[in-house]
Amino acid sequence: MLITLTLNPAVDVSMTVDRLIPEHKLHCSQPHYDAGGGGINVAKAVRRLGGDVTALYTAGGSNGLTLNNLLKAADVPYEVIGITDATRECFVLTETLTNQQFRFGTPGPTLNATEAAACLARIETLPPPIDYLVVSGSLPPGLPTNFYAQIAHIAKTRNWRLVLDTAGEPLRAALAEGVFMIKPNLGELARLVGTDRLETDQITAAAMTLIQQQQCEVVVVSLGPRGAMLVTADGPDYVQAPPVQKVSTVGAGDSLVGGMVYALSRGESYADAIRLGVACGTAATMNPGTELFHLADVQRLLTWIDQPHQQPVPAVA
Template identity: 40%
Template structure:
């Protein structure tokens, strides 16, 4: 079966390094690295790298859109780019020193017309053999967050499992959507509930609250360096992070989502799927810039968590 991903606001990720970021100075940088970016695209890349079947659906416009298409083709990631009138955005990351702080500059991206949004959804639901759909990343300017509920409704009608990984008003609009899975961070969960979350018991209670309010059947809350927790109808689970030397943070959450879903597709239970997801997130932390998890690292880290 195929995991279809939708990235409504993709980006060409540009990464470079300079010795010191200082205002008012010309900052001499290293040669840039270019990667195809955006939540759903990253999920499709990781699924493909881990040996699964993915199809990345995304809007593509202008020279940056063409570059993303070329990069994904080079990585042999199956894609369905949908042409748009606007120009696909860039995201710019500057690493200070080796190692050092990381500065991330994210541009807003083009608006999508109603016809462009409709063609994207038609492409998404036209993916053959797709039994899981992942909608991940931010929404483009002017896009109604209600689009996520419309996608959820179509998934319910088609019998397809939907995973949503977004934030802000887009995530808030998913209340009652009854997706299969959502993956907020602890801060995002607190924003959804409108209160602080303090202590491990409260973290688990927050996940239950999001489940009970109909956000998803499975609520995975990322706890950063403390791991992750999962709550479902008959499931409650907390797993620690895998300690690694972090070289970058870009794409770690997308890698976790990709591995959880791939493990589920392959028939692993909930606990093993979460372990695999945590391993993929840790493996991405080990890679520099916007590089994502390597299969050999994921498998090695995952094996170390299984007794």
């Protein structure tokens, strides 16, 4: 059983405009709507790979209904924890003349104490067996910094593998409780080990610090267009990202997590999991707006990863 949890989901709205000009009326393309938020994107990625997953998330208002319908259209099984305030909208605007992308995120609805308790109660009553619980995204207003740590405690008592993709103090608090896997970028990893900056050759030692302190078992460090490095107690495994024409980076990190968790849930090795994760994350950057990857692209990129890198990535047939 694979469950994703998104406490601060969004209806993602993506558009294009020729050029951003201050104080001018700008004519944008027709908006495209996607169900968004870290855990929801992970669930969508797992489904695109053919996996079984349930997306658990908070939702309220008319945007919450829109979110439900978008997931239904994407063939993603879901369960809603109802809240009073409306689900947020987030916007992605791409300037076509420069291919620059502008992201506009909103804080999200404030969860009250009753709604927070309902979220924890639902986690506590999830029926077994659960192999992986993927908790991804920011905390909405109203939840305490240690909320993910409380979820980590529940997961530990039930022997679930908790994959946590967040940042800042909520991540630090959860690590004090202990989780299975995290996915920081280089800057986030540096802050977790108490330094301002890390070079690439320092990644393994920094990740090992967290592992040896039993804060997590697996650290996956996202390196953007350079790929990703997975570190366990057995050592590091680096996978170079295939060179592709970047269109949008929205959802690339979630696609990486989705590919990895899908592979691990099927009993595949860490080496195979990071390869699939990098292929999924890279493939997501090839599509516009908030769209994730296409399976055909993932398969082509996996072929490139498995071969010597003297050849360019093959074009779509």
